[in-house]
Amino acid sequence: MTVYDTLLCLYMVSLEVANDCDLEPVAYEFFTQAFVLYEEEIADSKAQVTAIHLIIGTLQRMNIFGVENRDTLTHKATGYSAKLLKKPDQCRAVYACSHLFWVDDQDGIKDGERVLLCLKRALRIANAAQQMANAARGSSGPVTLFVEILNKYIYYFEKGNPQITSATIQGLIELIKTEMQSDSASVLPVSDAFFASTLRYIQFQKQKGGILGEKYDSIKV
Template identity: 90%
Template sequence: MNVFGVENRDTLTHKATGYSAKLLKKPDQCRAVYACSHLFWVDEQDGTKDGERVLLCLKRALRIANAAQQMANATRGSSGPVILFIEILNKYIYFFEKGNPQITSSVLQGLIELIKTEMQSDSTSDPSADAFLASTLRYIQFQKQKGGVMGEKYEPIKV
């Protein structure tokens, strides 16, 4: 995307984000939208770092994941793709570590609590989702124990 001018790059990123939300299946929409968040946060020297747009993509992905969850509840009578929430949490963590000022430890804490609530309300346990969440929480705990600047960033988060 760096070979295009600023105007063309903006058009392409907005079109990609818009089309990603129009995919047929909700889980595919969710994954495509949160993947688009990387279009707005490029770590190269002359890269774009638009924390607000990143947060908008991640919030939109959360809304789509919530809609997928509601559809699954209506059709199957049980909780659906909670794993999407965990995938989004991992994206939040990625941008938190990259220094996006819009993503704070309190935002991460709220998302962790939301995921735990969703998993507790689920009548059938998904072992892969349980393992994925446990791995993510272990990573957060590891970062806290490691100390340093990153440890201080993670300190307020309760896992």
């Protein structure tokens, strides 16, 4: 861990304290300095991935920001996430940003439309990552990212996000099946097991019944 990584961690700890003490201007300044540090001093790609996820996770827990300040910070976090060096890292950071727009313990932060925009953006990045893998290997790239995004869709579906419908989930399931059945697909065992586990979970909810089971009833696995 470099001195800058340590400094970023200290900023995040300070942010938690500022949040607990209801010091919005102080917290906003700490975030501003954290973003400056990220942009100017953290150059290693792996360190950037760790740093942006740390920032996203901390911002998700903040409950003192007004609408304008929170929008500014979430915009910055999402923007930096989409600029990470590797496409898979971009994808995972962008879908992590969806949690900035839907926070369970904060009633005022449930923006289903912006959650969906994050997930769609992550899906486009995943598709771009697969196309790059296709060009490099001469075969289809792994579908792990698509399965990860499917699980995010399922999470928000169960949380009651009206923008995430059973039809949307069905479409993503069919997309993944098509990719995995491709003659040239590079299906890693972990991807296959992850997808199978996800489908078993959906089937379990369907069989269990109740309100949640009814939500899943129209989804074919």
